Amino acid sequence: MADIPRLRHLKGRDPLGLRRALADRLLPALVGAMALLAALGLAGAQGAGRLAERWQAGASGQLLLQLPSDADAGAIAERLAQLPGTVEAALVPEERLRQLMAPWLGEVPNLPLPRMVAITLRPDADQTSFLEVVQDLPGAQLETQGTAIQQALRLAEVLQALSVAMLAVVGLVGAALVTVATRSGIAARRETILILHELGARDSDIARRFARRLAQLCAMGALGGAVVAVPALWALADQAIPVVLAREATAADLPWGSLLALPLVAAGIGWLTAWITLRVWLRRL
Amino acid sequence: MVRFSRVGLRYPEGGGAWALSGLDFMLEPGSFTWLLGPSGAGKSSLLRLMHLSLRASDGEVEVLGANIARLPRRALPALRRRIGVVFQDYRLLPHLSVFENAALPLRIQGIPEARLTADVREILRWVGLLERADASPSTLSGGEQQRLALSRAVVARPALLVADEPTGNLDDAQARRVITLLREMHRLGTTVIVATHSEVLPVEYPAAALRLESGRLVSHG
Incomplete structure (x- = not known):
């Protein structure tokens, strides 16, 4: 008989009989449901993030400059329009201003109104140099719409945090499911594990077998959950994007990267949880 | 050597x-020893100490030159692979075929399938x-199941x-067929210890014997 070579990992097709002991129905279905929730949570987090970014970019780029009524607002608007980073600097017509003020002031044609210049900056514009120019204008006041946008941003951040918390809960529930499934597998194959152990199988070899099977089941379930999530997310995007972003939804609006990552993450959680559960149990032998 | x-x-x-208490004995390398005593005398417990369970x-x-109390846990699998164990209730894996049951110790050791097949076929012969070889263990008779358990115990020499x-x-x-196979392993140089409550087999196959009663060694020789 041949000499025994250096010890290597346990081989063989399925010495623990895990394909039967860890059946491929209930756990993937539950993990699939978890993955669907995770997909919705991820979409929520990403959507809130994109909304916050858009609001921030919009807010930082939209300015309203108020000038004294006797200022040469047209010349100032032209000067500001030529600054690098300025997309547009337009004088708000006096007639439009009077229309806006009418609900509060009534028809008062002789009342002098300040001159207003509506400015749009590029999102990447250097606002510091712009502000320096504005500060030199006598009597000028700049309105950045900051307060309202900050509140909206905080709302978006809260939504993002809730989505992340939901993802964490889904992950923990998933890990708990894998722990229960692993313990059930251990109970079903206790005798087999003991025999392999007594034949000289290493704890890591046995744990790896379980971990691989659980990772496989979790990946299958998460893939199913991700597939089911696609139409749900599409329906959501189709309704939300026209309202929020003022355009039609496209396939590129779906979080494909996150959806593709779900089976991998689920497999990772399944592998690690099963591995730890097995190692803890085997330590007691 | 076992001490x-x-x-x-x-x-x-x-x-x-x-x-068990106060057990003092040694098994010389390549020896064949009967472990005798009535049911409940502690024979299985003694053997479990010997095969590290x-x-x-x-x-x-x-066991085999290693002081078990001082051996780190990670070193136990390598030592277990040098010990073959046969149980009264066979402890075969029902979801594996006869061939796969016999091949298990070699697969645990990572022997390549090409080399493993020849060894397993030789031991099954x-x-x-x-x-x-392709049958399920559940279709074998008791004697066949015990011979399969024996083949699994000795396939890795x-x-x-x-x-x-x-x-x-x-x-x-x-x-008698099983005992003949165990004595054949002894003849090939393996240290063999066989627990039995039979009084007939040690007479038919004389060899050194340890006798246990109530967890104590009452005779050795």
Whole structure:
């Protein structure tokens, strides 16, 4: 008989009989449901993030400059329009201003109104140099719409945090499911594990077998959950994007990267949880 | 070589009573030894200490040159691979075929499939089960199952072969066939210890004997 070579990992097709002991129905279905929730949570987090970014970019780029009524607002608007980073600097017509003020002031044609210049900056514009120019204008006041946008941003951040918390809960529930499934597998194959152990199988070899099977089941379930999530997310995007972003939804609006990552993450959680559960149990032998 | 020095064993669930106590003996390399005694004398517990599925509560157990109490946990699998074990209730894996059951120790050791096949076929031929290689263990008779368990225990050429009542569930003809195979392993150089409550087999196959009663060694020779 041949000499025994250096010890290597346990081989063989399925010495623990895990394909039967860890059946491929209930756990993937539950993990699939978890993955669907995770997909919705991820979409929520990403959507809130994109909304916050858009609001921030919009807010930082939209300015309203108020000038004294006797200022040469047209010349100032032209000067500001030529600054690098300025997309547009337009004088708000006096007639439009009077229309806006009418609900509060009534028809008062002789009342002098300040001159207003509506400015749009590029999102990447250097606002510091712009502000320096504005500060030199006598009597000028700049309105950045900051307060309202900050509140909206905080709302978006809260939504993002809730989505992340939901993802964490889904992950923990998933890990708990894998722990229960692993313990059930251990109970079903206790005798087999003991025999392999007594034949000289290493704890890591046995744990790896379980971990691989659980990772496989979790990946299958998460893939199913991700597939089911696609139409749900599409329906959501189709309704939300026209309202929020003022355009039609496209396939590129779906979080494909996150959806593709779900089976991998689920497999990772399944592998690690099963591995730890097995190692803890085997330590007691 | 196996050496027990003042070995005692208490099961945690045994209420503090000693299942084994004061065991002092040595098995020489390449020896064949009967382990005798009535049911409940502690034979299985002693063999479990020997094949490392239990740790002694007292004294020192040395197996194949390793002091078990001082051996780190990570070193146990390598030592277990040098010990073959046969149980009265066979302990075969029902979801594996005859061939795969016999191949298990070699697969655990990572032997390549190409080399493993020849060794397993050779051992199945030796125990008379080559024709049943693809069968499920549940379709084998008791004697065949015990011979399959024996083939699994010896396929990796262990230095120590521990058999716990291997003939307990067999008729006389099958029991003699199993004992003949165990003696064949001894002839090939393996240290063999066989527990039995039979008074007939040690007379038919004379060899050194340890006799246990109530967890104590009452004779050695």
